[in-house]
Amino acid sequence: MMQPATFDPTSLRVGQGYDVHAFAEGRKLILGGVNVPHVRGLLGHSDADVLAHAVADALLGGIRGGDIGKLFPDTDPAYAGADSLKLLASVAGKVRAEGFQILDVDSVIAAQAPKLAPYREAMRENLARAMGVAVENVGVKATTTEQLGFEGREEGISATAVCLLCRCREF
Numbered sequence: 001m002m003q004p005a006t007f008d009p010t011s012l013r014v015g016q017g018y019d020v021h022a023f024a025e026g027r028k029l030i031l032g033g034v035n036v037p038h039v040r041g042l043l044g045h046s047d048a049d050v051l052a053h054a055v056a057d058a059l060l061g062g063i064r065g066g067d068i069g070k071l072f073p074d075t076d077p078a079y080a081g082a083d084s085l086k087l088l089a090s091v092a093g094k095v096r097a098e099g100f101q102i103l104d105v106d107s108v109i110a111a112q113a114p115k116l117a118p119y120r121e122a123m124r125e126n127l128a129r130a131m132g133v134a135v136e137n138v139g140v141k142a143t144t145t146e147q148l149g150f151e152g153r154e155e156g157i158s159a160t161a162v163c164l165l166c167r168c169r170e171f
């Protein structure tokens with residue numbers, strides 16, 4: 001199908017993000033801004049929201065803007081215990097400042113436990129609100145790794161995300 005004349009394929013960008021955090025005793029498990037009940041949480045300088053970090057890195061990848069560690073160094077006390085949804089909102093603002101629209105985001109959390117399906121919609125809503133996009137444009141999925149690897153041994157959780165950005169005036 002022909003695209004409208006205003007569509008310029010070179011104005012499209014994809015981004016990819018990946019993050020890992022280790023489990024630790026006495027920490028909250030925050031995923032996509034949701035405080036998920038679990039016996040342990042994830043260790044990090046911030047709230048260790050591995051999903052929000054992967055999404056933020058996907059956005060930064062799309063604008064070739066480095067990564068969250070460059071923007072929010074884990075040596076900076078300003079980010080100690082930081083709410084990662086706020087970091088994500090800041091990254092989304094940077095994306096817009098570069099003239100890009102966030103068209104779509106999808107993500108996968110790899111966690112052997114806990115069961116995350118009951119929290120998926122709340123995560124989508126939180127991420128969408130932080131980025132200023134419609135919830136329909138944010139996907140969150142979960143998978144175990146069939147007890148294989150560090151996620152499977154319940155040593156930590158990983159998350160991956162992709163995004164599609166556009167510098168289009170209109171479609």
Ligand SMILES: Nc1ccn([C@@H]2O[C@H](COP(=O)(O)O)[C@@H](O)[C@H]2O)c(=O)n1
Binds near residue numbers: 111115144
């Ligand atoms: N932490 C998790 C992992 C998975 N799920 C849901 O279970 C489904 C089956 O997982 P498999 O790894 O066996 O494919 C998966 O599609 C998710 O819906 C979950 O809720 N929490």
Ligand SMILES: C[C@@]1(CO)OP(=O)(O)OP(=O)(O)OC[C@H]1O
Binds near residue numbers: 047048053069071
């Ligand atoms: C989020 C930041 C904030 O200092 O700290 P961490 O919670 O350690 O998370 P990481 O995924 O290692 O990313 C780096 C940092 O930007």
